[in-house]
Structure formats: C-alpha cells, structure tokens
Amino acid sequence: MSSLSDEFHVFDTTLRDGAQREGINLTVADKLAIARYLDEFGVGFIEGGWPGANPRDTEFFARAATELKLENAQLVAFGATRRAGGTAEDDAQLRALVASGAPVVTLVAKSHDRHVDLALRTTLDENLAMVRDSVAYLRAQGKRVFIDCEHFFDGYKANRTYALSVVRAAHEAGADVVVLCDTNGGMLPGGVREIVADVLAETGARLGIHAQDDTGCAVANTLAAVDAGATHVQCTANGYGERVGNANLFPVVGALELKHDRRVLPEGRLAEMTRISHAISEVVNLTPSTHQPYVGVSAFAHKAGLHASAIKVDPDLYQHTDPALVGNTMRMLVSDMAGRASVELKGRELGYDLSTDRELAGRVVDRVKEKELAGYTFEAADASFELLLRAEVQGAQDRFFTLESWRAIAEQRADGSTANEATVKLWAKGERLVATGEGNGPVDALDAALRAAVGRFYPQLAKLELTDYKVRILEGQHGTGSKTRVLIETTDGESTWSTVGVAENVIGASWQALDDAYTFGLVRAGLNP
Numbered sequence: 232m233s234s235l236s237d238e239f240h241v242f243d244t245t246l247r248d249g250a251q252r253e254g255i256n257l258t259v260a261d262k263l264a265i266a267r268y269l270d271e272f273g274v275g276f277i278e279g280g281w282p283g284a285n286p287r288d289t290e291f292f293a294r295a296a297t298e299l300k301l302e303n304a305q306l307v308a309f310g311a312t313r314r315a316g317g318t319a320e321d322d323a324q325l326r327a328l329v330a331s332g333a334p335v336v337t338l339v340a341k342s343h344d345r346h347v348d349l350a351l352r353t354t355l356d357e358n359l360a361m362v363r364d365s366v367a368y369l370r371a372q373g374k375r376v377f378i379d380c381e382h383f384f385d386g387y388k389a390n391r392t393y394a395l396s397v398v399r400a401a402h403e404a405g406a407d408v409v410v411l412c413d414t415n416g417g418m419l420p421g422g423v424r425e426i427v428a429d430v431l432a433e434t435g436a437r438l439g440i441h442a443q444d445d446t447g448c449a450v451a452n453t454l455a456a457v458d459a460g461a462t463h464v465q466c467t468a469n470g471y472g473e474r475v476g477n478a479n480l481f482p483v484v485g486a487l488e489l490k491h492d493r494r495v496l497p498e499g500r501l502a503e504m505t506r507i508s509h510a511i512s513e514v515v516n517l518t519p520s521t522h523q524p525y526v527g528v529s530a531f532a533h534k535a536g537l538h539a540s541a542i543k544v545d546p547d548l549y550q551h552t553d554p555a556l557v558g559n560t561m562r563m564l565v566s567d568m569a570g571r572a573s574v575e576l577k578g579r580e581l582g583y584d585l586s587t588d589r590e591l592a593g594r595v596v597d598r599v600k601e602k603e604l605a606g607y608t609f610e611a612a613d614a615s616f617e618l619l620l621r622a623e624v625q626g627a628q629d630r631f632f633t634l635e636s637w638r639a640i641a642e643q644r645a646d647g648s649t650a651n652e653a654t655v656k657l658w659a660k661g662e663r664l665v666a667t668g669e670g671n672g673p674v675d676a677l678d679a680a681l682r683a684a685v686g687r688f689y690p691q692l693a694k695l696e697l698t699d700y701k702v703r704i705l706e707g708q709h710g711t712g713s714k715t716r717v718l719i720e721t722t723d724g725e726s727t728w729s730t731v732g733v734a735e736n737v738i739g740a741s742w743q744a745l746d747d748a749y750t751f752g753l754v755r756a757g758l759n760p
C-alpha cells in the first residue's frame with residue numbers, strides 16, 4: 232500500500248476531466264493502462280470517471296476492482312450532489328457512486344449563487360442541503376469525500392458570503408477536502424492566492440485547488456493556491472482537459488518537488504516523469520508536445536551558440552534544473568544559430584572530440600550555416616549533420632556509392648490507375664550499376680531502384696526501413712519553382728535517424744535524403760566506404 236503521507240494530495244483527474252478534452256476518446260482498456268502509469272508515477276488519487284453517467288465509466292470501475300492493483304494511489308469516483316428536491320438515499324447517481332466500489336468520492340457542487348439559480352433552478356438553501364445530505368450519505372456509506380466547488384472563484388467574487396457557506400456546509404458534513412475550482416479558468420495567480428488565503432482563514436477547512444487553463448495560468452494558479460495553504464492539487468497528465476485543459480500534472484509536481492522541496496511522490500519516481508508523460512500521450516493517441524516543461528523533448532534542447540558556449544563550462548548556466556532529475560536529457564541542436572561550442576558539444580554527444588581543434592569546429596559551423604542558408608535544416612536531421620561532421624573530420628565524404636544519374640517516371644492512366652518507375656545509374660566498388668525499380672510513388676520507385684542497384688554489395692540495406700517522409704516547400708512565393716525540403720526518418724530496427732535533402736524538385740530532394748539515410752545506415756553498421 233501507499234507510502235505517501237496524507238498531508239499533501241496529488242490528485243489526478245486525467246481519466247475524468249482529461250477525458251473531457253476534444254479529441255480524446257478512451258476505451259476502458261486505455262483508462263486502465265493510464266491508471267497503471269499514474270500509479271507507477273506515484274500520484275495519491277486517480278479520479279477514474281463518473282460511474283453511472285455512461286456505461287464505459289461504470290465498466291471501468293467494475294474492471295478496476297479486479298484488474299487494477301494500485302500501489303500508491305486510491306481510486307476516486309466522480310459525481311454530483313443529489314438532485315434538487317430529492318433525497319440522497321434515493322438518488323440513483325449517488326447510489327452508483329457507492330456501487331462503484333471506489334473508496335473515495337469527489338462530488339461536484341455549485342458554489343456560485345447565479346449557477347444555483349440558473350443551472351440548478353433551485354434555492355440557495357436547497358443547494359446547501361444538497362451538499363450536506365450528499366456528503367453525509369456518502370460518509371455513512373464509508374466513503375472518503377472531497378467536494379469540488381464548481382465556479383468557486385467567480386462565485387466568491389459575486390457573493391462571498393454564499394460561496395463561504397458552501398465550503399462550511401461541505402466541511403461540517405464531513406468532506407475531507409473542499410476543492411476550490413476555477414471552472415471557467417479565468418483567474419490569475421494573485422487573485423487565487425488572495426482568495427484561498429481568505430477561505431482558509433474564514434472556514435478552517437482543508438482546501439484543494441482545481442484550475443482550468445483558459446488564461447494559460449493553471450499551473451501558476453495551482454502553485455499560488457499551494458502558497459496560500461491548499462494541500463490538495465488536482466491536475467491532469469500533460470494538461471489534458473475540457474477546452475484548453477487543466478493544470479498539467481508534470482510541471483506542478485516538478486515545481487513542488489524541485490522548487491518547493493516538498494516530497495509529493497514516492498522516492499525515485501520523479502525521474503520517471505518524462506517516460507510516464509510520453510507513455511500516456513501514446514495511450515491517448517496524441518503526439519507529445521515537444522515543448523512541454525520538464526518532459527518535452529525540447530525542454531532541455533539548446534540551439535543558440537551563446538548558450539552552448541556557456542553550457543560547455545557548466546550546463547547549469549542555461550538550465551533551471553538537472554534534466555536527469557525528471558528523466559529527460561540535455562540536447563544540443565546544430566543550426567545556423569550554432570557557434571563552435573554548439574558543434575563541439577554536439578560532436579561530443581556523437582562521439583567526436585573537437586575540443587582540441589577550433590579550426591575544425593569553425594569549418595563545421597561555416598558548412599552548417601552555408602547549407603542552412605540553402606534550405607537544409609540540421610536540427611531535425613541528426614544523421615545528415617553527423618555525415619557532414621564526419622566529412623570535415625575525415626577530409627572526405629563517406630561514399631558507398633556515387634550517383635551518375637537517376638530518372639523517375641510517374642504515369643497516370645485514363646482509368647485512374649498509376650504506375651511509377653525509376654532508373655538509377657550508380658558506381659559502387661568500381662562497377663557501373665544500372666537498375667530500375669517500381670513503387671507506389673516515384674520516391675518509392677527510386678528507393679527500390681537504389682536497393683536493387685547496390686543491394687548485392689550491401690546486404691545490410693535490407694534491414695533498413697523508411698518510417699517517415701516529410702516534404703516542405705521553401706520560398707513559397709515561387710510556386711512550383713520553389714525549393715523543396717525533404718526529411719526522411721529511417722530505422723534499422725534498433726535506432727532511428729533523420730536525414731535531409733533540398734532541391735528544386737521533390738524527387739531530387741528525396742534522392743539526397745535517401746542517399747544520406749542509407750550512407751548513415753551503412754556507417755552505423757560498421758562499414759567503411
């Protein structure tokens with residue numbers, strides 16, 4: 232069972248509020264998988280959904296009872312206070328919360344007088360009774376209860392006395408935590424800090440914070456609430472949630488652990504943060520945000536030459552924390568903003584020592600800048616950069632084959648069918664090689680022809696697979712005469728690398744990127760040209 236103290240709660244609502252994000256549609260199996268990741272990360276509470284609101288959430292709790300073995304977290308069922316005019320005992324959705332088997336229940340309650348009037352269409356007193364009855368009923372059923380006071384901050388500004396009376400009603404009825412919700416996400420940190428401090432002083436209730444991110448301040452608002460005395464933070468993995476999202480779990484936990492020096496995760500789990508964030512992105516089928524604080528692949532990536540020159544002396548000069556603490560890594564990007572230090576550090580990352588040869592590093596920088604001016608990009612094409620670096624280090628390019636010419640034919644027939652054929656003429660190991668290939672498109676045909684031509688010399692090519700292909704038109708104002716940049720991603724089954732080509736036509740650019748992709752693959756396989 233959990234080794235976490237109850238003094239501070241990290242409460243995750245990815246499976247409830249996170250699932251309210253447009254574009255997320257989780258199966259029960261997805262929800263179980265995410266719950267396992269969150270538990271592994273070490274959150275204290277996992278809100279699984281609203282049992283009774285839809286069959287999927289009901290099934291989730293039923294399956295969780297037998298299939299989820301949580302080590303750190305407690306499962307939480309979400310629902311609303313009883314219906315106006317009814318009783319808690321007869322309320323079907325409160326009974327579904329009990330039946331869910333979850334030991335903890337979060338109830339959403341109205342705390343803004345205008346919402347009671349317009350959305351619930353009942354009296355302010357009846358809303359207080361709904362809160363009291365629902366909490367008391369669930370407590371009598373042995374549940375721990377948290378209350379989410381919806382629209383709390385807006386309600387406090389409109390009618391402070393009433394908003395405070397909802398907090399007191401919940402607290403006195405036995406709610407363990409009263410969570411102040413910025414439901415419309417319009418708050419800023421100063422206001423949150425002030426209001427949380429006042430509510431704490433006035434009611435003495437244990438307070439939590441649930442901040443939507445509509446002003447881009449959800450993480451800051453969450454931390455402001457903690458500064459003011461909240462001891463329960465509601466967050467979602469990667470900030471998923473209704474509209475623009477919720478307070479992102481990872482920067483909130485990162486700040487609490489690393490900036491506030493507060494232990495909110497079990498020992499050793501912070502270093503799993505990057506992996507867990509990416510794993511959850513995979514399950515929800517959304518590309519991880521590369522620029523997410525702490526866990527994004529760019530979170531510790533340095534592009535500017537000035538940064539690199541200082542990082543060479545001490546990485547902490549340009550990073551707010553050690554990336555290893557959150558399971559991330561520092562990366563150097565080489566582009567036309569690089570200087571010698573960037574190239575030296577990138578070289579070190581790739582296993583080349585340039586520290587003793589300033590002139591060599593300078594030549595690499597010049598070459599990168601010249602090629603980037605012509606449209607190449609090396610920060611997204613690590614393998615093309617390494618080949619460029621090797622050419623400068625060795626004084627010659629790696630050449631396993633040399634192009635004499637290529638030709639590609641794309642045929643569109645009247646019946647709608649297509650045919651694509653390519654011919655390459657190459658030199659390898661002193662022989663002139665001519666081969667043709669067919670494919671789904673002209674680049675696929677070119678790839679087939681290249682493999683057909685040199686495959687017998689380099690059987691290692693059979694292992695290589697192209698996994699991604701991106702085209703970007705540069706200098707768009709020239710229409711069909713513009714330059715084209717192609718980025719190709721290739722794998723040998725063990726690692727993946729990217730290469731770039733730039734030309735006035737897409738097939739020429741693709742050829743260059745293919746040439747680099749296969750050359751790099753052969754270098755990686757340990758061959759010498």
Ligand SMILES: CC(=O)SCCNC(=O)CCNC(=O)[C@H](O)C(C)(C)COP(=O)(O)OP(=O)(O)OC[C@H]1O[C@@H](n2cnc3c(N)ncnc32)[C@H](O)[C@@H]1OP(=O)(O)O
Binds near residue numbers: 284315340341473
């Ligand atoms: C701020 C948040 O994000 S809270 C989470 C919100 N999540 C969701 O809404 C997702 C799940 N919701 C659902 O599946 C459905 O809305 C259900 C099953 C909960 C309810 O469905 P329905 O019974 O068809 O009602 P509907 O969605 O149209 O309206 C909500 C009802 O709940 C009432 N209600 C709203 N908040 C509360 C509350 N805190 N306590 C009690 N009743 C409430 C509304 O007044 C309305 O009542 P009405 O049916 O008498 O008009």
Ligand SMILES: CC(=O)C(=O)O
Binds near residue numbers: 339
């Ligand atoms: C409860 C909740 O999700 C909100 O108030 O935003």
